[in-house]
Amino acid sequence: MTRDELGKIALTALLDVAPDLAGESIPEDADLRETFDLDSMDFLNWVAGLHRRLGVDIPEPDYPRLRSLGAAADYLAVRLSAEGSDGDLKGG
């Protein structure tokens, strides 16, 4: 899966949690919690959504690495390649 595709999945999962952001321009490097007021629960729900879509485990200590959409795409790309195969992926 390309970084672009991962970025799109991250955005879709985000809009499930925070549909109020639909139509907003979300710069790739914008800190989601700071710029868009996402709170801890939103963040946890977003991470859960990423897990559901990609089947990738995101341990809590890694949460700071998902502070923006771009950072999340980079992180997910690394995690997915580390897991070796796409066999684990559930839908998209």
Next chain:
Amino acid sequence: MLPQIIHKAESAGWPAPNLADYAAVCSDFSWERARSALRGLPYGGLNIAFEAVERHLEDGLADKVAIRWLARESDGPGGGTRDFTYRELAALSSRFANLLGHLGVSPRERVFTLLGRVPALYITALGTLKAGRVFSPLFSAFGPGPVKARMEIGDARVLVSTRNHYLRKVAPWRAELPRLRHVLLVDCPADALPEGTLSFDDALAASADTGGLAPTQAGDMALLHFTSGTTGRPKGAVHVHEAVLVHHLTGRYALDLHQDDVYWCTADPGWVTGTSYGIIAPLCVGATMIVDEAELDPARWLGILQDQRVTVWYTAPTAIRMLMKIASRDDPGMVADYDLSRLRFLASVGEPLNPEGVIWGRDVLGLPFHDNWWQTETGGIMIANYRCMDIKPGSMGKPLPGVEAAIVQRDPHTGTVSVIDTPDTPGELALKPGWPSMFRGYLNEPGRYAECFAGGWYLSGDLARRDADGYFHFVGRADDVIKSAGHLIGPFEVESTLMEHAAVAEAAAIGIPEPTAGEIVKALVALKPGFVQSEDLRRDLLAHARKRLGPAVAPRSIDFRANLPKTRSGKIMRRLLRARELGLPEGDISTLESDER
């Protein structure tokens, strides 16, 4: 099987407890004598900011670090750390106090903040109190709806905020609040200031850094904290300067704060804990307090506890439960990588801490959590597990010396209140009025204030029981208020916002259990004729609610119903909806007139 009681071990090198013999201190306690711990103003009167800052200048603490502020990003100046000594805090708060004078803000007028945990928040709080004006902090995750409602009720004269918050949450409706005269924006260059705003930093720099202390009296209004009830708009609980007596006393007794402590309260000053215990109490004691700008992040938090050598930590069940996910009692995981040996005392507030959380503290952090209980209305901790007492996990502890608490029952017909003496019998938790930090009113709502008292008691709205040993245990809320991540959310505020959507005929907001936040807000809505439920409409409603209310208050989920159950008088039966949602017994439904479909 979890232990029913924890006997604590004391470590060599710890200072003696401030409260060593609970029973003896209780039996001999008087508020009048407790007041001698305060300095008082040089020419009579009492002022919170003076007790928190100025008094220490004469006690040899002028150059001690009062606040160590940790920026969200560590690549800023000073490695993201900025220290404020007591002397600097005195000067900065004088600047802000003088600024309020220049701006023509009168005594008792309200100064609001809509800020994250940035230095300007603490300067504004202390400067406002010093100047004898009234400080009212708003949670920065509120959306424009809650912000507007609170500033309207509080008759805001000044707002200190950031450009981003102001443009998103205030500017669109500012013209409707003509009495909001001054908006000061933090970290905003002069050429980027929106119309009708001033630069906080420039205005502060142009004001004198001495004086500004107003001759406030013990009963003068100092703080305005908003809270929510089941019905109606948010309520502004009024606190007076005398409350500082309880802040100081509970800082010493319930949190066992000593002058040499490095103390960290993780609560945001937008909620009452973050003001009483995240600003006032630790400064009154003369301790060094940590402020972290960033949101909860387990690794960062463990790093702060270690690197800042925190000794006393006051946090909340939601945060503790998040930490419990990365470390279990059997496997401390990454917690084992941190040196937390400086920690001496852990406390928790916001909602009852599960017994597992108390024990988790003991087994993973090396110390059990001390749960305590209080409310916006009480101004300070009222019931606590003290250092000198055994902990009963799951219990909120025993009343503060000087505070009389009881379990009572209200007769719904006569309104009379009777005290329940039989141990372990649930009833409403009540306090005998007279403690100095008791709220003195809901601003401009004497009727709602009066409803909080009956038969000589303040009725808390919380259901509890007292066991045979005198420990209090939380049972539930007496009303429909939702408690999410330790914050009270009024269902009415949520429902009113949903009703503003063109598709909604009626709405009910209820709290449903969630493992981390305790409860989350769920809304059930019935649509107007001509609207059809769909996934798109559900998202549209969620978006509408989040835009207006902000994520801290908006529902996390919404379901559709054809009709909501109502009483004969047309009141939606939230309790019944909640019971059905959770598969609980429906209870008394004799008043049910129109049922759910």
